[in-house]
Amino acid sequence: MNNTNQMVNHVDADTINRAVKMAIDTGEVPSVEAGYELFRSYRLAVVAGPELGTSAAHQAALLTIVNTGRRALLGGVEVAGGLDVPLRVPFVGADRLDQAVRLLGGRIGAVVPPDVPTLTLGAVAGETTPGSPSLAVTFDGWRGGAIPTSEHRRLGERDAVIPAAVLAGAIGVSEVFQHLRGNPMAGRRPVGLSLWSPDRLDWEGVRDGPASIVLPSRLWLIGLGHLGQAYLWTLGLLPYESPGDVELVLQDFDRLTLANDSTSLLTNPGLVGRRKTRAMAEWAEARGFRTSLVERTFPGGIKVAGDEPRLALGGVDNAQARAAYEDAGFDCVVEAGLGAGPTEYLALRLHTFPASTTARDKWGGARANPTKPVPETTAYTDLAASGMDACGLVRLATRTVGAPFVGATAAALVVSEVLRQLNGGPATEVIDMTLCDVGSRATVLATRTPNRFNPGYTR
Template identity: 30%
Template sequence: MSSIPHLQRSRIEKAITDAAGSEQDFDQAAAALDAVKIAVTVDDAQLMSAAGQSAVLTILNTAIKCFGSAELICTGDAALRTPVLFGKTLVQAARTIGAEVATEVSPWATHVVAVGAGGPPDPFVRCWWDGWLAGLRPAWEDAAVGDSCNPLSGVFAGALAVREVFANAVGRRLSFNRPTTVNLWSPWSSEEEDAPLNLSLPSKLWLVGLGHLGQGFLWSLALLPVADCHVLLQDDQTVGEENVATGLVTLFADVENSNRKTRVAARWLEAAGWTTSIIERRNYGDLKLTTNDPPIILTSIDEPRARVEIAKAGHEYLIDAGVGHGAFDFEIAQIRIIPNGVDAASLWAQPEQAKDVETLLKRRAYSELARKFDNCGTFSLAEASVAVPFVGAAVGALTITQLLRLTALRTTPQIMQVELAAADAGVAGILNPLPAFGLGGSEFQLREQGSR
């Protein structure tokens, strides 16, 4: 499979080649992505805000992984509000990610994403937020952003912006012309709920599955203004070429060095001041828990049966995130919050529908690959899931917000669904009872006194 030249972005390109009625091959899909040149404009206020910095980093990182390039347009620089692996300032981090930095939008930019005021008068889309509210505004609506203290709102808005650029690039949306607002605190409800700015995380967490979605969890956790937490990281896989494009914190060097996904995750969190420990084997719910183990486990794995068994293992709560695997449902997310004792099996469809690999292999994209490379790796590529980094970022922000709801002793849904194509139309099932006891241990504030 390593001989296939599109392996690095293959799981992104599959969103194009595997779409209903598509006749595009992998060369054409790559060309469509390469043609996109995103420019991100940011004003001085958002250059320094938690939401603004998180949005810029999310846009640049996901854009470069999807399209191969991006540029940051700003007239200054600012220290990052939370330390990340990529650098100490926003401009330094942007350059480490691989972005160009300039003071004016280049003439070859195809899509301008505005973060805050300023920039060209007609960007493709504007990021918008106000506390826990996050979303997008069309070019003609230049309403100022609101409370910019929440990094998760910046992550979500930034991911949605790249999603809209992607949809435009692959011909699924001609333009963005409808304001979108999502209440991250309760995406399933249009009613306003008083969301706290004084929050806490458990002093210990357990993360299982450190690929596409798992790295979305890591991305959002590291951008929160808290560092005195410990995370147990569990995964049994080594980084592959295709993981660089889909994983928010995976680097090309990780492939060259055959790094394990647990080590990649540990590097990211430890740079943000967290402590970690690792388990490099699969989790089938067969690990005997002790009183010292984290009370909450977050999972993002492909096997429904394994998730059900983990939910039975005795953790106080399991929080699971999953997305569709195909070109039609890769940006439909389901998040489950399952208290100990709830029948987890009832929350997943059984049996899961098998993927029709044989039908995919008959498509032009795969027949061309089979012809060029004598069938080498073609079946594995057809079998692989579609995975796009902006989905991981958006779902990560939603999932970590539900973790914060839990530690704030609020009700949480046993299952919720959000489709990024219509992110403001989230739905939820039965709400869990309020937690019977506190689960937080590391307290933090999103807003500094006197700031906005």
């Protein structure tokens, strides 16, 4: 993988790292170069216990940590522990854990660097880095989160469903990132939730869901950027016995840019310029899934027909497209939206349809966003002085701030919503939350369920 932890030579809306952009938009750095320099000071260490040799969930959590961490913490992710073991989760391009970590951009070392925020996975003996936040990434069943290692406790870490491990890894990275960004509580509190009962705040002790589950086999993914690729990442880690049973329709109209590498979990610089549909189909087919492509905007006149998948996972970022979700004729839509801007980027909201209100009622009255004014910060002034024209400045200003661990958290919730409905669990209509304070989330249980919801399932 090419090294993206350096300042790109040409800065514009298609190259800017979406995490670095928050420091530029807030005015805390005087230039884009200074923003990259700040984020290169952000680092993360991971200490892996012996469970990594035998546990698919521990490996899924580690790979999620590395994949999200290297994109937001430009100083890199360093992993210490016994990683020279076979992979217990599916991974395109590798059959050993150390190979997968390196392919994702992680570094493997013998010891933890001093004074670096640390995440532990499994039974780790001894102290980690005194004076730095240290969190145990932990999970059990459908529950996942992170607990300060100073509390000397973890969940049972037995029979965890893969989305719970993805969730735990993403929350761990989120806590480190928020600590580095100045949140005084981050890294010093237990944070987590139950994917079986997301409405319950007592996530560590809540009644759990089944360990043996069926998995979805036929899905339509709308949008293949930050959210869509997080959905694919999570689906790809699921333990399908026969991945050839899985049929995916992949819909997007855009091409990958370098900026996508900072948020989208299946993008790397070598894919820049390729159509999102084709790059993601190549990955999905290497995973063993079957794919069909739709290369147009949504809805674009789309109507589900014949035996096409009738379960959609929505990951688009404009209200006009979201309003049309139910117009296409899907039996069920599970979708998420992410917060934008340097203060709202940790927010996310999940919706399922059909619901007590329609997607058209929710978003149908929205108009295209007005042109966003260019922030009056030193960094933007510096860009103008260096030759960026007014159009380029506006395009840059309109690009959203984003962090990949937020998309991974949303994906764990979205995929788990599908898994709950397939396995007899409760359905939710809305989950509204922020990683700044997971315990403050609001959850609305579903009052309607699809009459003909049978999206296809397999083991």
